[in-house]
Amino acid sequence: MSTQELIATAHSLVAPGKGILAADESNATIEKRLSKIGVTSTEAARRDYREMLFSAPGISEAISGVILYDETIRQKAADGTSFVDLLKKRGIVPGIKVDTGAKDLASCPGEKVTEGLDGLRDRFKEYYKLGARFAKWRAVININDGTPSETCLIANAEALARYAALAQEQSIVPIVEPEVIMDGAHGIERCEDATVRALVHVFSKLREHKVMLEGLLLKPNMILAGTEAANQPEIATVADRTVRTFLRYVPAAVPGIVFLSGGQSDELATAHLNEMNAKYPNVPWQLSFSYGRALQAPALKAWGGKPECVKSGAAAFAHRARLNSAARYGKYSPAMESQ
Numbered sequence: 001m002s003t004q005e006l007i008a009t010a011h012s013l014v015a016p017g018k019g020i021l022a023a024d025e026s027n028a029t030i031e032k033r034l035s036k037i038g039v040t041s042t043e044a045a046r047r048d049y050r051e052m053l054f055s056a057p058g059i060s061e062a063i064s065g066v067i068l069y070d071e072t073i074r075q076k077a078a079d080g081t082s083f084v085d086l087l088k089k090r091g092i093v094p095g096i097k098v099d100t101g102a103k104d105l106a107s108c109p110g111e112k113v114t115e116g117l118d119g120l121r122d123r124f125k126e127y128y129k130l131g132a133r134f135a136k137w138r139a140v141i142n143i144n145d146g147t148p149s150e151t152c153l154i155a156n157a158e159a160l161a162r163y164a165a166l167a168q169e170q171s172i173v174p175i176v177e178p179e180v181i182m183d184g185a186h187g188i189e190r191c192e193d194a195t196v197r198a199l200v201h202v203f204s205k206l207r208e209h210k211v212m213l214e215g216l217l218l219k220p221n222m223i224l225a226g227t228e229a230a231n232q233p234e235i236a237t238v239a240d241r242t243v244r245t246f247l248r249y250v251p252a253a254v255p256g257i258v259f260l261s262g263g264q265s266d267e268l269a270t271a272h273l274n275e276m277n278a279k280y281p282n283v284p285w286q287l288s289f290s291y292g293r294a295l296q297a298p299a300l301k302a303w304g305g306k307p308e309c310v311k312s313g314a315a316a317f318a319h320r321a322r323l324n325s326a327a328r329y330g331k332y333s334p335a336m337e338s339q
């Protein structure tokens with residue numbers, strides 16, 4: 001393990017004004033996204049789409065790193081440059097999703113545990129050679145009647161900590177992602193409660209497994225009401241609750257909190273991040289983004305799988321990236337959406 005390398009990489013991923021693009025959809029997930037715009041998910045289509053994102057003009061100021069999928073980290077752009085080299089040349093750090101998905105937790109019907117620990121040390125070694133310098137592992141936590149259970153939270157926290165320890169051993173920065181899912185009609189209090197319980201277990205397990213907090217990033221949900229809740233909180237309420245929760249339960253040694261968008265609209269995900277940075281400029285960690293859908297939705301729509309629309313797809317992505325970059329400084333306003 002190279003401690004200095006881990007710390008330097010973690011800091012570069014949350015450099016001022018920058019955040020992460022999550023482009024690590026599994027083939028099953030990207031197929032769903034592509035089919036919505038009428039595109040068949042072939043290897044070539046997935047490559048063309050991701051090449052459009054990775055080579056979009058002007059994103060280097062806003063995007064510090066990209067999370068790739070196993071297929072993508074091995075792919076090349078049309079001119080033969082590997083995606084890894086393309087990103088590195090633009091000053092963007094390549095990352096890799098290493099979990100193998102959330103599976104049913106046998107002891108807890110309706111709950112999930114994320115798999116992928118078997119053989120992970122060797123996979124990290126290969127990914128490091130391929131150029132990955134950070135990784136992602138996502139735990140899925142559902143709010144439902146009587147859930148999340150302690151059993152589910154502990155099983156996921158243990159897996160996250162074992163993954164993080166292995167990543168650091170191989171000089172790869174782990175992104176630790178306990179995601180409390182937005183689905184449901186629950187109020188914001190239940191999201192806060194589930195998030196707090198998840199964080200307590202995660203940081204306890206990280207300590208047990210001797211993970212160096214200075215060399216990781218936390219990727220959590222924001223504190224939100226369920227998507228079907230009648231009462232949707234104001235932007236300021238989400239910002240206050242989210243920052244309060246993380247101030248209470250995330251040690252100051254962690255360099256950055258990089259939020260997922262989780263199904264929020266792209267504009268709301270930007271507005272929430274902006275409000276946190278505008279109102280709380282002196283928190284101990286960087287507050288940044290590691291968005292998938294909230295960065296990609298406008299690009300997918302503008303591209304539509306048409307070669308003649310690659311330029312507008314890339315421009316739509318770059319625009320969204322710039323708006324989130326502004327939100328990193330608390331300088332975003334909805335008026336900028338149309339500029």
Ligand code: 13P
Nearest residue numbers: 022260261262291292293
């Ligand atoms: P969303 O921003 O679409 O939630 O994706 C981020 C991510 O990487 C989820 O694991």
